[in-house]
Amino acid sequence: MSALVAATRVQREKYPHAFRVPQRVLNSEGTTLKPRQVICSTLEDGEEVIIELRQGAAVPEEDVDAAEWTEEAYGPQANLMDCKFRWKVGGQQEFPKYVRGDYYVAPRWQGVYPQKDYGGPFEIQVVPVDVGPDQVDWIASRTAGFIEAR
Structure with a gap:
C-alpha cells in the first residue's frame, strides 16, 4: 500500500x-x-x-x-484521473476517428484541480483495443499526465 x-x-x-x-x-x-x-x-x-x-x-x-x-x-503528472470513452458497436461500420469535448472541473474541486490547469478542450483519438479472440473495442482514453489544455 x-x-x-x-x-x-x-x-x-x-x-x-x-x-x-x-x-x-x-x-x-x-x-x-x-x-x-x-x-x-x-x-x-x-x-x-x-x-x-x-x-x-x-x-x-x-x-x-x-x-x-x-x-x-x-498534480498533472499524477495520473490519478482517467477519461475513457467506448464506442458501442452497432450495425454501423464507420467509427469516429476522435472524441472531442471540454473537461469541466466541478466547482468544489477547483481549489485542488484549477479549471485553467485541468479543464478545457480535448481531442482523443479512438483506437481499436483487442479484448478477446476476434473481439475489438473502440476506445478513446487519456490519463491526467497526458491531458493538455488547448
Whole structure:
C-alpha cells in the first residue's frame, strides 16, 4: 500500500463527507513519505504513520513541503484521473476517428484541480483495443499526465 492510498483510506474513514484531502504522510520520526512510496517496505511492523489532512481547499503558500507532496500526489503528472470513452458497436461500420469535448472541473474541486490547469478542450483519438479472440473495442482514453489544455 502506498502512502497516498493509506492517507485516502484514513480521510474517507474519519471525514467521509468533508473536504479534507490528504496533504502529507510522515513516519514516527517526522520524515515525509512520498505519495507512491510503499509503506511496508519503508516502515517496521507496528510503526506509527502520521497523516495530515488539508484543512481547506488550498495548501497554505508557506507550507512548501505540503505543496510539493500535493503536487506529486494530485498534480498533472499524477495520473490519478482517467477519461475513457467506448464506442458501442452497432450495425454501423464507420467509427469516429476522435472524441472531442471540454473537461469541466466541478466547482468544489477547483481549489485542488484549477479549471485553467485541468479543464478545457480535448481531442482523443479512438483506437481499436483487442479484448478477446476476434473481439475489438473502440476506445478513446487519456490519463491526467497526458491531458493538455488547448
